[in-house]
Amino acid sequence: MTLEQVLFGFFALVAVVSAVMMITGKNPVVSALFLVLNFGALSGTYVLLRAQFIAVVQIIVYAGAIMVLFLFVLMLLRPDREQSYFKDKPQMKLLAIIVGVLMLAQIAYAVLSTTTGKVAEEASRIETGTIENIGRELYTTYLLPFEAIAFVLLTATLGALVLSKKKLD
Amino acid sequence: MIPLEYYLILSAFLFVTGVTGVITRRNAIVVFMSIELMLNAANLTFVAYSSFFGDVVGQLFVFFVMAVAAAEVAIGLAIIIALFRNKETINIDEINILKW
Amino acid sequence: MDFNLSDITGYLPLVILAAVVLISLVIEMYIKSAPKILPWLTVISFLGLSYQSLLTIGKPGSFFNNMLATGGHVNIFWFLFNFGGAVVALITIDYLKKTEIYHGEYYILLQSSVLGMMLIAGAKDLIMVFVGLELMSLTFYILAGFARKRLFSNEAALKYFLLGAFATGFIVYGLALIYGSSQTLNIDKLYEHFTFESKNIVGIIGLFLFFAGFAFKIASVPFHMWVPDVYQGAPTSTTALMSTVGKAAAFSALIIVVSPAFGKEKATEILTPLVATFATLSMVYGSITAIMQTDIKRMLAYSSIVHAGYMLIGLAAGNKEGIDGVIFYLIAYSFMNLGAFGLISVLEGKEEKNLAISDYTGLGSKYPVLAGLLALFMFSLTGIPPFAAFFGKYYVFMAAIRADLLWLAIVGIAASAISLYFYLRVVVVMYFGKDESKFEVTSSNPALTGIIVSALLVILMGVLPGSIIDLIAKF
Numbered sequence: 001m002t003l004e005q006v007l008f009g010f011f012a013l014v015a016v017v018s019a020v021m022m023i024t025g026k027n028p029v030v031s032a033l034f035l036v037l038n039f040g041a042l043s044g045t046y047v048l049l050r051a052q053f054i055a056v057v058q059i060i061v062y063a064g065a066i067m068v069l070f071l072f073v074l075m076l077l078r079p080d081r082e083q084s085y086f087k088d089k090p091q092m093k094l095l096a097i098i099v100g101v102l103m104l105a106q107i108a109y110a111v112l113s114t115t116t117g118k119v120a121e122e123a124s125r126i127e128t129g130t131i132e133n134i135g136r137e138l139y140t141t142y143l144l145p146f147e148a149i150a151f152v153l154l155t156a157t158l159g160a161l162v163l164s165k166k167k168l169d
Numbered sequence: 170m171i172p173l174e175y176y177l178i179l180s181a182f183l184f185v186t187g188v189t190g191v192i193t194r195r196n197a198i199v200v201f202m203s204i205e206l207m208l209n210a211a212n213l214t215f216v217a218y219s220s221f222f223g224d225v226v227g228q229l230f231v232f233f234v235m236a237v238a239a240a241e242v243a244i245g246l247a248i249i250i251a252l253f254r255n256k257e258t259i260n261i262d263e264i265n266i267l268k269w
Numbered sequence: 270m271d272f273n274l275s276d277i278t279g280y281l282p283l284v285i286l287a288a289v290v291l292i293s294l295v296i297e298m299y300i301k302s303a304p305k306i307l308p309w310l311t312v313i314s315f316l317g318l319s320y321q322s323l324l325t326i327g328k329p330g331s332f333f334n335n336m337l338a339t340g341g342h343v344n345i346f347w348f349l350f351n352f353g354g355a356v357v358a359l360i361t362i363d364y365l366k367k368t369e370i371y372h373g374e375y376y377i378l379l380q381s382s383v384l385g386m387m388l389i390a391g392a393k394d395l396i397m398v399f400v401g402l403e404l405m406s407l408t409f410y411i412l413a414g415f416a417r418k419r420l421f422s423n424e425a426a427l428k429y430f431l432l433g434a435f436a437t438g439f440i441v442y443g444l445a446l447i448y449g450s451s452q453t454l455n456i457d458k459l460y461e462h463f464t465f466e467s468k469n470i471v472g473i474i475g476l477f478l479f480f481a482g483f484a485f486k487i488a489s490v491p492f493h494m495w496v497p498d499v500y501q502g503a504p505t506s507t508t509a510l511m512s513t514v515g516k517a518a519a520f521s522a523l524i525i526v527v528s529p530a531f532g533k534e535k536a537t538e539i540l541t542p543l544v545a546t547f548a549t550l551s552m553v554y555g556s557i558t559a560i561m562q563t564d565i566k567r568m569l570a571y572s573s574i575v576h577a578g579y580m581l582i583g584l585a586a587g588n589k590e591g592i593d594g595v596i597f598y599l600i601a602y603s604f605m606n607l608g609a610f611g612l613i614s615v616l617e618g619k620e621e622k623n624l625a626i627s628d629y630t631g632l633g634s635k636y637p638v639l640a641g642l643l644a645l646f647m648f649s650l651t652g653i654p655p656f657a658a659f660f661g662k663y664y665v666f667m668a669a670i671r672a673d674l675l676w677l678a679i680v681g682i683a684a685s686a687i688s689l690y691f692y693l694r695v696v697v698v699m700y701f702g703k704d705e706s707k708f709e710v711t712s713s714n715p716a717l718t719g720i721i722v723s724a725l726l727v728i729l730m731g732v733l734p735g736s737i738i739d740l741i742a743k744f
Contacts, residue, residue: 008171012179019183019206023190028199035202038183042209045179048171049220054212054228061235062209066242070202073246077253079196079260093193100189107181110470111174114450119173120223128225134232137225144333148388148400149236151287152407155381156240158294159411162374163247163426177449184442191435200431207438214445218452226454227445230396234441237403241434244407248414248430252423261431 008048014041024085032070039063051129176217184210197259201245208238279330279339282318282347283387289314290380297373304371308362308715311376315355315383322347329744335455337391341744345596346390346521353514353603354383359719360611361506367619367711368504370416379510382408386518390525395444395454398522402440402486405518406433409511413503425502432485432495440482446475456525465535473539480527480543486519488512488570489577490550497562500570501624505617508566509610512573513603520599523584524592531587544585545677551578552684559691565613565626568691569606572650575688576602582681583665586672593742594664600737601649601657601730608723609646612639615716626695630702636710640699642724647692649727652685657730664738 018038025031039062046055086093120128127133138146183206190203212231219227249259256263277284293310297303322344329340358379365371385404392398410433414426444454450472451459463472485492500508527544530536555574562568580602583595616632616639617623633640649656662685666678730737 004171008175012175015179016182019186022206023186023194023199023203028196031199031202035206038206039209042213045176045213046216049176049216051216051220051228051231054216054231057232057235058212061239062205066205066239069242069246070198073249074198077198077250077259079198082196085193088195096189096192100185103188104181104185107185107474108178110474111177111181114468114471119221124223125220128220128223129228133225134228137229138232141334142229142336142396144336145233145394145396145400147287148385148397148404149233151290151381151384152237152240152400152404154290154294155378155404155408155411156243158374158377159407160243160247162372162378163244163411163414163417164250180445184438187438191431197427197431201434204431204434204438207435208441211438211442211445214442215448218445218449222452224452226396227448230399230444230448230454233396233400237400237437240403240407241437244410245430245434248410248423248426251414251417252420252427255418255420255423 004048008045011041011044011048014038015045026084027081028079029071029074032067032074035070036063036067039067049129050125053129053131053134173217173221177214180210180213180217182210183207183213186210195261197249197261198246200261201242201249205238205242208234276330276332278325279328280332280337280391281325282321282351283337283384283391285314285321286318286380286384286387290377290384293373293377293380297377303373307373307376308358311358311380312355312715314380315351315358319348319351319355322351331393335457336394336397337388338393339391342521342524342596342741343391345600345741345744346517347387349517349600349603350383350386350390350514353517353607354379354510356604356607356611356719356723357506357510357514359715360509360607360614362715363711363713364504364506364614364617364716367617368416370418370504372415375412375415378408378412382412382510383514386514386521389518390521392522392525393456395447395456395459395526398456398526399441399444402519402522403437405515406437406486409433409507409515412507412510413499415507416504421502422504425499428495429499429503436482436485436492438482439478439485443475443478443480443482446471447479448475450475456529459526460529460533463530463533465533465539476527476530476540477543480523480547483519483523483527484547487516487523487577487580488574489547489581490554490574491547493551493555493574496574497567497570500573501564501566505566505610505614509607509614512569512610513606516573516577517599517603520580520584520595524595528584528587528592537587541585541587541672541674544581545674548578548581548585548677549680551575551581552680553578556684556687556691559688562691563625563627565624565629565695568626568695569609569613572688572691573606575684576650578684579662579665579681582669582674582677585677586665586668586674588668588672589742590671591665591668593738594661594668596741597664597730597734597738598658598661601661601727604723604726604730605646605649605656605658608642608720608727609650611716611720611723612643612646615639615713615720616710626698627702629695629699631699633700639710642720644696644699645724645727647695649731651689651692655728655731657727657734660731660734660738 187207388401559571
């Protein structure tokens with residue numbers, strides 16, 4: 001086994017376990033922490049995929065900014081602990097899990113039966129994910145969506161303010 | 170080298186887990202976190218394909234998804250706070266003056 | 270990247286609207302009389318932009334390294350979004366004052382949502398579709414929760430948000446799978462290697478997920494659960510916005526992305542049954558459930574589901590006539606619904622009262638003008654000949670018949686027959702019910718202007734359907 005395989009196995013295992021723990025956890029704060037762990041593991045797989053920039057941004061934006069916001073609101077609202085996962089409406093949940101497994105089987109079948117297109121050379125794979133390359137594309141070809149995303153963020157700021165500020169005058 | 174299929178099946182698992190979470194959980198914030206998990210699963214698919222094609226577009230899309238997710242979180246949590254101020258609950262089952 | 274100043278006329282509406290958003294932000298922040306300036310700035314810029322969109326309709330072009338297309342159908346959609354936005358702004362002016370939720374941000378958000386819609390309609394790349402869709406959806410979530418002191422509005426916003434974000438998850442995952450099978454996100458090149466054979470099953474699943482996500486956005490059964498609650502709970506002016514131009518924007522994305530797939534081999538075996546199923550379910554379920562509604566906003570919500578079904582017929586037909594019919598229908602439907610919701614917002618009492626259909630009893634003798642207009646919109650929504658929706662349905666059904674989908678057209682006609690009941694019930698209550706209501710109608714000249722303009726457009730499209738469909742079909 002190469003180091004890459006070992007690392008992939010490790011990250012995949014952490015991602016899978018933390019995802020399951022996240023949706024079954026009783027305490028929302030613990031769920032949020034498992035989600036952080038999940039994002040961390042995904043960032044590891046991004047490195048294995050030679051997507052360095054995305055791996056770093058994953059940690060900074062998702063684990064750093066987004067999850068902090070989640071935890072902040074959770075601490076602010078202090079939701080009650082919930083019952084353990086299967087206590088409330090177990091049949092319903094079992095059904096949802098069965099549907100989920102079927103969906104997974106379907107996608108997995110699809111993925112396995114599809115022939116993959118071209119596979120790039122190792123050198124060009126590394127070249128693809130560099131900050132330099134992504135930045136160049138972002139400011140040339142994808143300039144318009146980049147500007148548009150600025151408006152999305154502006155709108156979000158405005159909206160968060162309008163909806164949750166205590167006194168608005 | 171790890172085959173592409175491994176990554177895709179990992180991401181499919183995470184996506185389905187997220188969907189199951191959205192359907193079964195009752196706490197609005199946990200439902201929302203499950204949606205974040207779904208988005209991340211999609212991101213993993215994008216990065217995997219992008220890396221195997223040697224094509225940067227997939228990774229750019231992930232960049233945009235992240236920006237949108239950040240905006241979505243800000244708005245979603247603001248909505249939850251506004252609701253909590255009026256009703257003191259974030260349990261979806263109790264949010265029912267309108268009949269779903 | 271080549272930058273050519275003469276190109277700018279093509280995408281000028283986008284630039285101006287973006288500038289207006291930023292200027293409005295500054296006005297709201299620093300100028301005392303902003304409550305007087307902002308609404309009219311919004312109305313005037315929307316009207317100007319809709320005119321500008323029509324001016325450059327005959328000049329197709331693609332800009333920003335093939336990210337944005339203009340001309341033709343894109344400009345028709347731009348006209349619809351901007352003109353619809355202007356009508357919404359007119360309705361909003363007095364409604365926000367009446368319900369005491371005025372904040373200048375409403376207009377800024379309205380402008381950004383129209384900006385998002387314009388980006389969707391002009392998209393040449395799936396990244397643009399995604400970013401535009403999110404810009405539009407995020408503003409809708411905020412606008413639905415805009416009456417933040419009212420529990421109804423909070424609830425509507427939360428439901429809309431959670432389900433909308435869920436749908437976004439499906440769309441993004443679908444896009445990822447499509448990317449995996451096509452190796453590109455450029456819409457022109459998307460279907461070059463795409464096949465409907467079992468070796469491309471990943472791409473097909475991706476397309477299905479994408480369609481399911483958008484079925485949510487256009488309010489089609491089985492992804493309709495949010496519609497009645499959100500339409501009822503959100504402020505009426507917001508409902509007017511998202512049920513009309515918002516739906517049109519989501520449809521424009523379907524037209525751009527899904528309809529080219531119909532050109533592929535075997536598409537009619539896989540894609541047509543899928544779209545036809547959604548259409549049938551929406552028409553049947555929507556029209557049967559609408560009969561049981563007592564709240565007029567809920568009734569119109571189910572009616573909106575039924576209309577989404579009619580429009581999906583045009584998409585299922587998969588031919589050019591179908592697409593043209595859908596665009597005609599979208600314009601007709603938008604203005605009928607804008608008018609209807611505008612009237613509801615005028616008739617609505619302060620604390621969201623007077624929203625039950627039975628409250629409209631005897632309106633005909635008390636306010637003959639308002640009642641007459643409402644009756645006009647109800648007749649038009651039913652699809653009675655001299656008004657716009659009749660021709661919308663006609664074009665869509667004809668396209669279906671031409672595509673060998675006669676049964677779908679028959680289901681559509683049956684659903685129209687059922688819908689006669691719940692639309693005309695409003696008219697019957699208004700004119701033949703005993704007068705016992707104590708209405709407090711706030712007179713609002715801007716809103717009335719918007720409503721009358723919508724009514725004129727509905728009549729115009731009913732009288733001259735040929736020239737309008739010719740204009741649409743030319744591109």
